[in-house]
Amino acid sequence: MKLFQGFVPMLVLFCLVLTSVLVHAQDDQSGFKSIDCGIVEGSTYTDNVTKIKYVSDVDFIDSGEIHNIFPTYDNSYDIDTQTTTLRSFPQNTRNCYTLKPSQGKGNRYLIRASFQYGDYDFKGKLPKFDLYLGSDYWDTIRFPSSEEPINMEIIHLLSSDYIHVCLVNTGHGTPFISAIELRLLAGDMYKESTDFGSLCLFDRFNYDTGFTTVRYMDDKYDRLWSQFSWESSAYLKTSDHVYTDFSDNPPQVVMNSALTPNSPNGSININWIPDNATDHFFIYMHFADIEILKSNQLREFNIYLNGNLFNGPFPLPFSPINHTTTTFYSTLPENVSPMYALTIKKTKKSTLPPIINALELYTLKQFPQMQTYDQDAAVLWSIKSTYKINTKNWQGDPCTPHEFVWEGIGCNYNDTEFPRIVSLNLSSSGLNGGIDPGMANLTIIHTLDLSNNNLTGTVPNFLSELNFLRVLVLKGNNFVGPVPAGLQAKADKGSLSLSLDDKSTGEPASSCDMNTCKNKKGNKIIVPVTASVASLFLILIAFTAVWMIKKQNKHGLDIRKKQYTYSEVQSITDNFSVVLGRGGFGTVYHGIIGDTQVAVKMLSGSSLQGDKEFQAEAYLLLGIHHRNLISLVGYCNDESHKGIIYEFMANGNLESHIFGIFHTPSSFLNWQERMQIVCDAAHGLEYMHHGCKPPIVHRDIKGTNILLNEAFQAKLADFGLSKAFPTEAGTHISTTVVGTPGYLDPEYYTSNRLTEKSDVYSFGVVLLVVITGQPVITKNENDIIHISRLVNLKLAQGDINNIVDPKLQRDFDVNSAWKAVELAMACVAHTPSRRPTMNEVVMELNDCLVAERARQETQPKKLTTIMSFNMESAYDPTPL
Numbered sequence: 001m002k003l004f005q006g007f008v009p010m011l012v013l014f015c016l017v018l019t020s021v022l023v024h025a026q027d028d029q030s031g032f033k034s035i036d037c038g039i040v041e042g043s044t045y046t047d048n049v050t051k052i053k054y055v056s057d058v059d060f061i062d063s064g065e066i067h068n069i070f071p072t073y074d075n076s077y078d079i080d081t082q083t084t085t086l087r088s089f090p091q092n093t094r095n096c097y098t099l100k101p102s103q104g105k106g107n108r109y110l111i112r113a114s115f116q117y118g119d120y121d122f123k124g125k126l127p128k129f130d131l132y133l134g135s136d137y138w139d140t141i142r143f144p145s146s147e148e149p150i151n152m153e154i155i156h157l158l159s160s161d162y163i164h165v166c167l168v169n170t171g172h173g174t175p176f177i178s179a180i181e182l183r184l185l186a187g188d189m190y191k192e193s194t195d196f197g198s199l200c201l202f203d204r205f206n207y208d209t210g211f212t213t214v215r216y217m218d219d220k221y222d223r224l225w226s227q228f229s230w231e232s233s234a235y236l237k238t239s240d241h242v243y244t245d246f247s248d249n250p251p252q253v254v255m256n257s258a259l260t261p262n263s264p265n266g267s268i269n270i271n272w273i274p275d276n277a278t279d280h281f282f283i284y285m286h287f288a289d290i291e292i293l294k295s296n297q298l299r300e301f302n303i304y305l306n307g308n309l310f311n312g313p314f315p316l317p318f319s320p321i322n323h324t325t326t327t328f329y330s331t332l333p334e335n336v337s338p339m340y341a342l343t344i345k346k347t348k349k350s351t352l353p354p355i356i357n358a359l360e361l362y363t364l365k366q367f368p369q370m371q372t373y374d375q376d377a378a379v380l381w382s383i384k385s386t387y388k389i390n391t392k393n394w395q396g397d398p399c400t401p402h403e404f405v406w407e408g409i410g411c412n413y414n415d416t417e418f419p420r421i422v423s424l425n426l427s428s429s430g431l432n433g434g435i436d437p438g439m440a441n442l443t444i445i446h447t448l449d450l451s452n453n454n455l456t457g458t459v460p461n462f463l464s465e466l467n468f469l470r471v472l473v474l475k476g477n478n479f480v481g482p483v484p485a486g487l488q489a490k491a492d493k494g495s496l497s498l499s500l501d502d503k504s505t506g507e508p509a510s511s512c513d514m515n516t517c518k519n520k521k522g523n524k525i526i527v528p529v530t531a532s533v534a535s536l537f538l539i540l541i542a543f544t545a546v547w548m549i550k551k552q553n554k555h556g557l558d559i560r561k562k563q564y565t566y567s568e569v570q571s572i573t574d575n576f577s578v579v580l581g582r583g584g585f586g587t588v589y590h591g592i593i594g595d596t597q598v599a600v601k602m603l604s605g606s607s608l609q610g611d612k613e614f615q616a617e618a619y620l621l622l623g624i625h626h627r628n629l630i631s632l633v634g635y636c637n638d639e640s641h642k643g644i645i646y647e648f649m650a651n652g653n654l655e656s657h658i659f660g661i662f663h664t665p666s667s668f669l670n671w672q673e674r675m676q677i678v679c680d681a682a683h684g685l686e687y688m689h690h691g692c693k694p695p696i697v698h699r700d701i702k703g704t705n706i707l708l709n710e711a712f713q714a715k716l717a718d719f720g721l722s723k724a725f726p727t728e729a730g731t732h733i734s735t736t737v738v739g740t741p742g743y744l745d746p747e748y749y750t751s752n753r754l755t756e757k758s759d760v761y762s763f764g765v766v767l768l769v770v771i772t773g774q775p776v777i778t779k780n781e782n783d784i785i786h787i788s789r790l791v792n793l794k795l796a797q798g799d800i801n802n803i804v805d806p807k808l809q810r811d812f813d814v815n816s817a818w819k820a821v822e823l824a825m826a827c828v829a830h831t832p833s834r835r836p837t838m839n840e841v842v843m844e845l846n847d848c849l850v851a852e853r854a855r856q857e858t859q860p861k862k863l864t865t866i867m868s869f870n871m872e873s874a875y876d877p878t879p880l
Helices: 001-024 374-386 437-441 461-465 485-493 531-553 566-572 609-623 652-660 671-691 746-749 756-774 788-797 814-827 838-858
Strands: 032-036 043-044 052-056 065-068 085-088 094-099 108-115 128-133 137-143 150-157 163-170 179-184 198-207 226-228 235-238 255-259 268-272 281-287 301-305 326-329 340-346 358-365 409-412 420-425 447-449 454-457 471-473 497-499 563-565 579-583 586-593 596-603 634-636 641-646 706-708 714-716 775-778 782-788
Touching: 001 326, 032 094, 085 586, 094 179, 094 268, 108 163, 108 782, 128 150, 137 150, 255 268, 281 340, 374 420, 374 563, 374 641, 437 461, 461 485, 485 497, 563 566, 566 586, 566 596, 566 634, 566 641, 579 596, 671 706, 671 714, 671 756, 671 814, 756 788, 756 814, 775 788, 788 814, 814 838
Parallel strands: 032 052, 198 226, 420 447, 447 471, 471 497, 563 634
Antiparallel strands: 032 179, 043 052, 065 085, 094 163, 108 150, 108 179, 128 137, 128 163, 150 198, 198 358, 235 255, 268 340, 281 326, 281 358, 301 340, 409 420, 579 586, 586 596, 596 641, 634 641, 706 714, 775 782
């Protein structure tokens, strides 16, 4: 008896501990970030319904205004507490939230952004704006009404430690946001689908009566399951446990109900229309038989999508397992269709109608742009926090997209790696204190300007350990003590341009003004003197332009290349109001001269390598003229303002269309259009190699340097790295390797021997990208695969459909495709002598185009998106 009396309290204590552990496990929000936008700084709360803990958004963004929705809408649609407040962004084109989940990259997250207008601004006018995830377009936010909330949800595999959720003003109203929620998923959830890209939620259904949305805590990943009922259908319910063995199975409460036809011989028919004509769907169907069947009963059915048996991971027909979840899902992206019909139909021997418990529909979304290298990004966020920088609109990713690169930041874009920080200009930024030690992690920076601030202390030694640092400007601060020996040694050797004041600090002078500083041997510290050279060069350009115009006008040509003043350029660009892009040289702006649109490239005052490339491009554009090369309109050389004005290309670059960055059906390129564009580009390169004397090697052929005008005619651009080539056949020149990794000729990369075949190799890589729709470099956990190797592996299978871009849906001439693939592989041959010339490339591509046109002429006419191509234009390697 005494033993039993002692056992009872122990048992009670054990039960209490066990209950505590189970409750804690059920309420585990360690993988959650839950942000209520617009609540007061520092405030937190636990939602009464979901028990989710929410925090203010103040720590995740430094712009915007907070508002409450109009009280009338507080009870509309049974809205969540989180959507009663919001943050709007009347300033800046783009505003970004930055989150850094503790679990980091390599994990899958459910990311949800919520919006409710609620007439917060008393204007009664529903806005429309774009939502971006990182550097890439996610979706456009459109509101059906003032009271109805909108949830945008995506399942995304993180390639960076940072998540940026950005709102972009498109001129249709002020962007705003109500809540951001981040949910860490289990490692295997949706893995098969997310191997193809990210999954945007289209719909998620829990087939049950009622209107309550199932979410956390019933679903530990806080997926939103909308209850959906049809009057013409019957519903099965059970209170028994339904086994959900896998992490991506729906929660118990969802699987406890199922939809079935009213008629014993009926089928389940689910139809939907995609939001975008080019969307590829992934489908997840969840089944569990929640009835106890008798020995003479059988529930067996087939699943059809648009009339075809569903190609899932399990064989059909299928009998759902008693009180156990089985999930059928798309193993590949489903074919594009204007409408989808999902049919679940009983077999002839089945005695019971089919059922379905839950359904998930996702669309595939590609996010091709890589974010800034995490280590570099971490330094920039540390600098922003340490020095409380709030005047530069540093939001989102530092380097991408190009048009929103952070002010004062220079980036290196490498197709095989993440963008890296290579220059940092914080001159006159109000910095106080010492130099942030985090700058030691900017391991490939070549230019650092911290001048004219209030920095104090000693110059840190870690600056001498930055192996790529070539320019260091520290003047206009209050440093004391000697210059680190390593820095002084680099300055003495001429490998570092060092600028530091000689101020009275009570300590020995450590350095001096860059124009007077000498070492003990009397050698001046090297200072780049580019401004005067650039001015002289552009003056020479002016004389050359006049001479070229006179010479060309003798032949009856009307070439209007002229010099513009800086004030004229300001007028042309509407005071530089529309940015088309940014790069190491500076910024490209949209402009208008008369009735003609132009692009204006302005050289940044802090650009180093960009200045050299800028001059080279201006000089080259003055001397070459071809319909497939970008045309020079004019230039600016007004004191410190230098710019090139060239024709505007309305349809951007080739790569943006191949990877779907423009997000419009008309931007999708069919096979004929792709062949026409690469044929155009090949003609431009053929002219440079064979129509110019001396021949010119471009040295940076890639998809982003092939621009498309309003008629989708392709023109080569960006000649900053181009180089004239000796005319003797078979010769080469030795030069420093430049260009874009992934497109670089391996022989040129290893030997510095540049020939016209180096361009041929790069063009072959472009052709492979156009054919396959794949990036130049594919990364997985164990390997980095170049596109030429990827195609070579697939060639062994002998099926052209496994090589050509699946978005084309096999709509191409097989012979044309084989010829294009063989040509591309010949272009990327490792040995340059085995590569074709551009003359030969043009002829082969013309054959590909002819074959595809012949096929099109024999095809029955169908309604398609029509692009304006000049298919009958004649080409030759001579100037216009």
